[in-house]
Amino acid sequence: MADPLLRVRDLRTYFYTENGVARSVDGVSFEIGAGETVGLVGESGCGKSVTALSLLRLVRPPGRIESTSEILFDGQDLAKLSEKEMRKIRGARMAMVFQEPMTALNPVFTVGDQIAEVVRVHHGGSKKEAWARAVQMLETVGIPAPEQRATEYPHQLSGGMRQRVVIAMALVMNPALVIADEPTTALDVTIQAQILELMRELQQRLGTSILLITHDLGVVAETASRVIVMYGGEIVEEAPVDELFKNAHHPYTEGLLNAMPQVGHERERLATIPGSVPPPTAWPKACRFHDRCPYAWDRCATEHPPLYQIGPGHSSRCHLAEEPERRADKHEPFVVMAGAEGRP
Amino acid sequence: MSSIGPSSRSIVGRLLAHRSARWALAVIALLVVAAIAGPWFTAHAGHEQLDIVKLKNTPPSWRYPFGTDQYSRDLLTRVLLGARISLAVATLAVLLSTTLGTAYGLISGYAGGAVDAAMMRVLDGFLSIPRVLLLIAILTLWNPVPLSGLILLLGATGWFGVSRIVRAQTLATRHLEYVESARALGAGTGRILLRHVLPNIVTPVIVTATLAVGNVIALEAGLSYLGVGAREPTPSWGSIFFDGVEFFAGNWWVVFFPGVAIVATVLAFNVLGDALRDVLDPRQLHRSAPVTPGTQPRENG
Amino acid sequence: MRRQLAARLAQSLIVVIIVTTISFFVIRSAPGDPFSYESTTITPAIRDHWREQFGYNRPLPVQFIRYVTSVAHGELGYSFQMHEPVAVALAAAVPRTLLLTGLALGLSFLFGIIIGVLQATHRDGWFDRVTSAVLLFFYSLPDFWAALMILLLFAYWWPVLPAGNIVDPVMHDYMGGWEALVDRLRHLALPVLSFTLLTMAGITRYQRAAMIETLPMDFIRTARAKGLSERRIVWRHALRTALTPMVALLGLMLPALLGGALFIEKVFAWPGMGLLAAGAVAARDYDLVTATVIAGSVMVVIGSFFADLLHMAIDPRVRE
């Protein structure tokens, strides 16, 4: 692979809270190529959103990106840019689609205004041109009667429509990378499919790279070419989609796959792995999954596993890579937190 | 929010841990002590005219730290006596207005429907009448009004804001799942109000009442300044002004010292109210802005 | 939109009727009437004659209907103290009160909003702490006392500004255009300053709370992700949304505002409604007192109506 569009190295984002340092993202490295769609999955609280916000440098105090981190994007290290230079990237070269279309839009401005604002801020030009571009963008994301819709306020649109507006807003400057943080979680199932279809289509048409964050491995299977699995602020497994579904290596990934609802069944949250994600102020020592892992042995509680190379483009943070025979020894996890069924 | 409400011990503890709340409580405690015991320790009776010729309108001095008024009465004594009246009037009036407002809001919010709509229109009417104007009209025309009457009037015109808050909270609580299910299980209206609704409104009501005490002290002072507040021979802080304000450019101390007492008291109650809001339930109270107690318009007189 | 407006207007009318009813009965249920003041020269027979003439001996409901009818005809009674019809006295006073209150309100909102926003964006910093403490102090000042102290300071101890009235009672008529304007402004300065300081305190507290509630919202994060400058995010996106509760506050604070105006006018001898009411109180001017209460309430109702219009203009969500 030539120089990738995005190369993240040792990203660490810590929150300095009253209850201690929350190491929400703790040494994450990955790459995204031009035009590629990468899925980022993991349970609630494992650091997906903080990773996404870190890429755009949108982490607010008490959160901080540690100085070891490198975010090479388009040949610049975003971690070192000034706030002013960073603003030129946000919304223009790298954009974000948030989970909640209900609250992601400002209730007191028209949707056309909110899209046009991106154009005016990054591109300049007249108000009229920006507005025309906004209307055109609304049409692109499949909103009927875009001239009319542009003059409406968010509360006048349905959830699906609003998410289309958010997507239009993200794509209006034709960014190289779009980060979509659970773009469909808040929507009805039928609308979800439409929005995913739209994103796939636009991605092909515009050649945008997408980092798709989701709980839902099903969504990843349909959309992404490569998957990153996060747990406890770390990447625990990374593989091409087909490889992951066929040969998942990490016990956590295995758990996620087992918890996946069958096609056509009611969708539910991926929380059927016993126990729950520990708080980021107190990750377990060594392997962060060892208190929930059905294969764990003493080494897992004493030695932090590195990312082992499993195959081409496939790596896993699990000692089973060195001692595969242990896989036969499946047992109850050491500790199962009482009654914990993931977080509500 | 739990149906039991925050436990009282933790509230006192957290309040004492709150720095500005400690100050406010200390000031209020001092005032109460001064109001109860103060007049015994001063050299003169509040109404004693020391020497109408020589000691009329003397500026503050070691002997008379707050100076004397136009009738040669010692102002320090009068301010201490005034604390009694002002604090008592305000506390009783707020007790009354809070009870009235809570009852009105509970009934309106719980009854819902047409009853609620009608009660709210009437409340809109009350809320549109400037309290000060109404009070001076009544106090003028019913003149002379005894102290108990003043308390009743201050209470009877002070409950509108509380009832709005209580009603909003009652409406919100009424539709909570556990309240619905309690009703489905056959719990009576009284029981639901007492066990489920009341605990949810305690917090905003306490905060509002605390802030109201300071407000009413200032309001009573304003009425006295206009000549319709508490009357001789029982001086409130406000009625001391009334005696002094005519020539106040010459004997500023007559206006200044009772004013300082009022400001200190009102400030203490406001700080305490803010602290209570922080301590009791910051999240709940910052939502739904127009009924957030403490950020409401003041009626300071 | 139009239907909503009509409904709101109807509601205002109902409130006016309720207010008038409440005021009338509360005031008339007081013992005594305009003719029961103590006097040695007026015989009971004369009093009864007056009562008969002005209808004070009829049953209350009848009096009420008579009162409402005459109010509907623009007749608010006669002011014994001003020696003129109440309507005439009010007509002269109301614009002056509106001028004073309007100016103070405008300035209060301007400064209150700016300070409140800066407090929220620099939450718990020194600016927030200092201004919050100072404003809480202002918030705790009784209106009349604060006004008296400002008067003492700037009109007596350091006499830079006139102590009262709207213009110089002697010289104003001899002044030229420019000079006369300066004279007016100088007389406005102290009352407006006092009133603004007092009113601003509450508004700032409210604006701060509204901004603190708005800043963590999702759409602010969206605005950041769009690459907007912090200034644009705060002053356009956050403030526009946080202004909505401020308009609601405007409607709620009007009665208290009129009450405050009364004290400011009294202290600075500003001949508006407040001074009129205060004078009427001192003189037991029955009709004038009743009329000021009702006029004050009606002003509040009208004010709230406009506040609601403003709310609709500023918040698309209530505009259905």
Ligand SMILES: Nc1ncnc2c1ncn2[C@@H]1O[C@H](COP(=O)(O)OP(=O)(O)OP(=O)(O)O)[C@@H](O)[C@H]1O
């Ligand atoms: N502002 C903050 N202050 C303190 N801790 C934070 C903050 N933001 C996030 N965290 C912590 O960082 C951890 C990771 O949060 P993050 O939002 O990235 O999880 P996530 O994987 O996106 O979960 P979800 O699926 O629920 O969105 C969480 O445990 C959270 O408590």
Ligand code: SF4
């Ligand atoms: S390292 Fe051990 S505990 Fe961790 S995932 Fe692998 S087997 Fe489980």
Ligand SMILES: [Mg+2]
């Ligand atoms: Mg998330």
